[in-house]
Amino acid sequence: MGITTTNQVGVLLSFFFISYFLSLFCHAANLSTQGNSIKDGQTVKSEGENFELGFFGNSSARYVGIWYSIPEPSVIWVANREKPISDKSGVLSIGENGNLTVFDGNNVSVWSSNVSIASTNTTAKLDHSGNLILSGSDNKVYWESFNVSTDTFLPGMKVKVNAEEGENRFFTSWKSADDPSAGAYSMGIDPRASPQIVIWEGENRRWRSGHWDRQIFSGVPNMTGSYLYGFGLSDSENGSRYFTYTPINTTDKLKFRIRWDGYEEQLRWDEYKGDGGEWTLIQYQPSNDCDFYNKCGDFGVCSAADSPNICKCMKGFVPRNADQWNRGNWSGGCVRRTELQCQREISNVTGENDGEDGFFDLPCMKLPDFADLETLGFTEDCSDKCLKNCSCTAYTNVNGIGCMIWKGDLVDVQHFKRGGNTLHIRLAHSELGGKNKLSTLVIIIIVVAGVLVLGVFVFLLWRFKTKQKVLPTVSSTSCRKSHHDLPIFERSTSRELSTDLSGSVDVTIEGDQASRPELPLFNFNCVITATDNFCEENKLGEGGFGAVYKGNIPGGQEIAVKRLSRRSTQGLDEFKNEIILLAKLQHRNLVRLLGCCIQGEEKMLIYEYMPNKSLDCFLFDPTKQTILDWRKRFTIIEGIARGLLYLHRDSRLRIIHRDLKASNILLDEDMNPKISDFGMARIFGGNQDEANTNRVVGTYGYMSPEYAMEGLFSVKSDVYSFGVLLLEIVSGRRNTSFRLSEYSSLIGYVWHLWNEEKAMELVDPSIRDSCPRDEALRCIQVGMLCVQDSATLRPTMSSVVLMLESEAVTLPLPRQPNFTSMRGSFVDTESHTAGHEIASSNDLTVTMVFGR
Ligand SMILES: *[C@@H]1O[C@H](CO)[C@@H](O)[C@H](O)[C@H]1NC(C)=O
Ligand SMILES: *[C@@H]1O[C@H](CO)[C@@H](O)[C@H](O)[C@H]1NC(C)=O
Ligand SMILES: *[C@@H]1O[C@H](CO)[C@@H](O)[C@H](O)[C@H]1NC(C)=O
Ligand SMILES: *[C@@H]1O[C@H](CO)[C@@H](O)[C@H](O)[C@H]1NC(C)=O
Ligand SMILES: *[C@@H]1O[C@H](CO)[C@@H](O)[C@H](O)[C@H]1NC(C)=O
Ligand SMILES: *[C@@H]1O[C@H](CO)[C@@H](O)[C@H](O)[C@H]1NC(C)=O
Ligand SMILES: *[C@@H]1O[C@H](CO)[C@@H](O)[C@H](O)[C@H]1NC(C)=O
Ligand SMILES: *[C@@H]1O[C@H](CO)[C@@H](O)[C@H](O)[C@H]1NC(C)=O
Ligand SMILES: *[C@@H]1O[C@H](CO)[C@@H](O)[C@H](O)[C@H]1NC(C)=O
Ligand SMILES: *[C@@H]1O[C@H](CO)[C@@H](O)[C@H](O)[C@H]1NC(C)=O
Ligand SMILES: *[C@@H]1O[C@H](CO)[C@@H](O)[C@H](O)[C@H]1NC(C)=O
Ligand SMILES: *[C@@H]1O[C@H](CO)[C@@H](O)[C@H](O)[C@H]1NC(C)=O
Secondary structure, three states: OHHHHHHHHHHHHHHHHHHHHOOOOOOOOEEEEEOOEEEEOOOOOOOHHHEEEEEEEEEOOOEEEEEEEOOOOOEEEEOOOOOEEEOOOEEEOOOOOOOEEEEEOOOEEEEEEEOOOOOOOOOEEEEEOOEEEEEEEEOOEEEEHHHHHOOOOOOOOOOOEEOOOOOOOEEEEOOOOOEEEEEEEEEEEEEEOEEEEEEEEEEEEEEEEOOOOOOEOOOOOOOOOOHHEOOOOEOOOOEEEEEEEEOOOOOOEEEEEEEEOEEEEEEEOOOOOOOOOOEEEEEEEEOHHHHHOOOOOOEEEEEHHHOOOOOOEEEOOOOOHHHHHHHHHHHHEEEEEOOHHOOOOOOOOOOOOOOOOOEEEEEEEOOOOOOOOEEOOOOOHHHHHHHHOOEEEEEEEEOOOOOEEEEEOOEEEEOOOOOOOOEEEEEHHHHHHOOOHHHHHHHHHHHHHHHHHHHHHHHHHHHHHHHHHOOOOOOOOOOOOOOOOOOOOHHHHHHHHHHHHHHHHHHHOOOHHHHOOOOOOOHHHHHHHHHHOOOOHHHHEOOOEEEEEEEEEOOOEEEEEEEOOOOOOOHHHHHHHHHHHHOOOOOEEEEEEEEEEEEOOOOEEEEOOOOOEEEHHHHHHOHHHHHOHHHHHHHHHHHHHHHHHHHHHOOOOOOOOOOHHHHHHHEOOOOOOEEOOHHHHHHHOOOOOOOEOOOOOOOOOOOOOHHHOOOEEEEHHHHHHHHHHHHHHHHHOOOOOOOOOOOOOHHHHHHHHHHOHHHHHHOOHHHHHOOOOOHHHHHHHHHHHHHOOOOOOOOOOOHHHHHOOOOOOOOOOOOOHHHHOOOOOOOOOOOOOOOOOOOOOOOOOEOOOOOO
8 A cells, every 4th residue: 555655656756757857858968068068947867866966946046966866855965055146047067177167147157166177178977876076088087076075975975084184074064954055063074093073063072973993983882783874984095094884775865964053964765754755864963962072071971861960070070160060060070189199299299109090990981082092012001001191091992993091181971871981090099999909900810820821831741741651652654565355344343333322322312313324333454454554654644633544445445544542531332432423423514434443442533535635735835825715715714614513503412623723624625624623522531511621632822712721611712713713714824923923923913903904914915906805804803703812702603604604794893802812822832732632733634535
């Protein structure tokens, strides 16, 4: 019903417009030096017909403008806003000098694009985004209306942000609802610290958005999802960045403008609303009393929820003028009650030294205006930066911006119910309530960290000694060919085994009986033959759990045999049971376990053989790196993520890999990634979901902080390893190759680039130019989310898969990694497992193909 009506209205409207334009002989003409001009009454439509260019206004004040081609008046740009034409005799054309010019009835120019043009042969056209472009015959653009904006920010426009050039008051309001001449309000960008949107009334600030934290303007905590509606800040080009505005749905008609009465508003055209469509308000600002600039004065905090008494002084401050303040005149603000210790020292006040200044936390704040950004070294703390400078009154470390400090008065502070940032204000010791909690906390942290480091050191020493005691014994390395006709499988045992264990299998996996794989138990002698008695020549590598050999079984099939080190504490039945479970894990991104072989003490796992060896052979080899172009790398990342998701969630066994790294990712003939060595932790003990284990398995550099330090593992420790691996794949560099650099680890380096907004520089130079920027940046951000210190903040693998595959998902911002995890490899050897399982530095675990 509604649709029919709308359609009818639409048909009527288009009929009306067609006849209207026909009567005015409107052809979508381009203007050019030779020819066409637009007389008052005619209009030109843009490419795509979303916009129109022509004359508007009342009969005594005519303006040339551009508007959305919709029933409601919605002018988005005005040319001669200060000089209206008083009758309908105006003409827009390209003057003889090539400039776009508005002439009045007397051939006098009232407005000109006013640019110097090399050739006088120019054309002007209105493009699909509503931009009027004046270009020369060589297609060089001389002038565009998007660069001389009036009051509206349209999708496609760019607003320049340049710290050296300072404030950019790009938009100016109209004088009144129907007078487009410049009004009292302007809107633009203040680039200081991190850019923010500001509305000025004359020279005074009226509202500010708070600093851009790369996702939202931090002073507009509600600004999420569709509310945000596509604001973005480009990367820096020669010191300039640009704010852009991209609609989520490209067909949406949007405008973001400074209204004549000083309110910023964001509107979307809803064609199904009202009578033929309506502009709907997405948001406007200032939206409450507290949004007005510095409502509560310096050092005051405004809280809209406490209306009508919205203003309070910050802790440690008192109203400057108590009478006025109590009367509700808050503009005087507040003053410090107790002078800071550092101030007293400077002004030589003698008296009792009352202790060091400290900080008090104010959560959920709109941060004060006029921040300074400080760059922190890895060992530096934002609070130290503030303490070192006596004029510093507050600091905060904002995710996505960095360390901000304020010198002097704290201006325009607001308290939000939700969202916002924590502001640490500096107070004299006596204002902090006696005990110096901060330094007590610091001491506790230092003591705990010290004990931990000592513990880890002792532990490693112990492990190292143990390792030397139990060096694996290879029974024979002589390569002697023996060609006996041996059965490959020990069939009887196999059948017996599967019947024996069927009960327990069914209890563990609720799988259907029909698809239950039988576990082939390989004949020991056959395996000996296949690998030439574990000949050194056939050795593919030495992994964390034993050496891997290549083998050829009769019939030409290739297999990989992993000869497990003898330290497995499991009994034989347990072991077989475990293998049956692991053999059931089948996923295209997992290496297939074909079976096992048991002979006395000797236990072996038989895998499919992977001809392309492992990922690290390609990734970190300068000559082979180029084989992995961006597409392949992305496929590999996705594949690993899916494989891991399967292990964590879909396989029902909930396997935590615990040693995910580049050398454990094997590549098949089409370079598809396959995770190997999964389930080892189960065989070697410890298969709880989250556990504190005294047997730490893993490789430094890939180990999450909680796992490396406390032995605490969970699916989130795998997520951490995945993050490191992802960043390695994108950058083509080993995590550990940064050990001696100033960044300490790949993670430190990524964080550095990310903060400098140069994340693209992480991408392997051999593929940097050919990779899709958005996808690469998305990958990097996902990687950074995975390597966050706090396990709870890390995404699960299912979110990782979602984030990698869907462009529509808004990614959270990663938290800054702390010092210890930056140090990633606090042990000085490259790829190491601590514990009984030792991986040598060329540890490559390889596996083989079994015909499918
Ligand atoms: C206007 O110019 C564009 C290219 O600049 C061209 O595609 C279009 O056909 C022109 N329109 C007319 C009516 O000449
Ligand atoms: C305006 O100038 C055009 C040529 O540039 C001329 O043809 C026209 O007669 C002039 N009109 C008036 C009113 O002077
Ligand atoms: C465009 O206008 C400006 C100012 O009116 C003038 O200086 C310039 O010469 C004009 N363009 C050309 C190509 O002459
Ligand atoms: C043209 O621009 C120059 C400076 O670029 C300015 O001085 C002049 O007033 C402008 N002329 C018009 C007609 O806007
Ligand atoms: C201007 O450009 C048009 C087409 O681009 C061309 O036909 C015409 O000859 C040019 N005129 C001059 C004076 O260069
Ligand atoms: C318009 O502004 C953008 C960004 O500031 C700039 O890249 C572009 O060159 C400008 N266009 C013209 C014609 O000056
Ligand atoms: C026409 O609009 C102008 C402002 O654009 C205004 O000053 C003037 O009063 C209006 N005239 C009439 C007759 O409405
Ligand atoms: C955020 O939005 C909620 C409702 O959408 C509103 O109640 C609240 O006042 C808003 N907060 C701010 C600070 O705008
Ligand atoms: C940056 O500046 C250099 C020289 O100053 C120039 O060659 C280069 O084209 C500029 N890059 C951009 C994107 O403007
Ligand atoms: C975009 O908007 C159009 C029309 O409003 C609608 O038909 C389409 O489904 C929207 N697309 C998305 C992805 O929301
Ligand atoms: C508000 O207080 C300030 C001093 O704090 C004073 O200058 C100003 O006149 C007062 N305004 C009103 C309306 O009382
Ligand atoms: C503070 O005292 C020291 C010596 O006690 C003196 O050198 C210095 O000039 C004094 N500073 C001020 C600001 O009075």
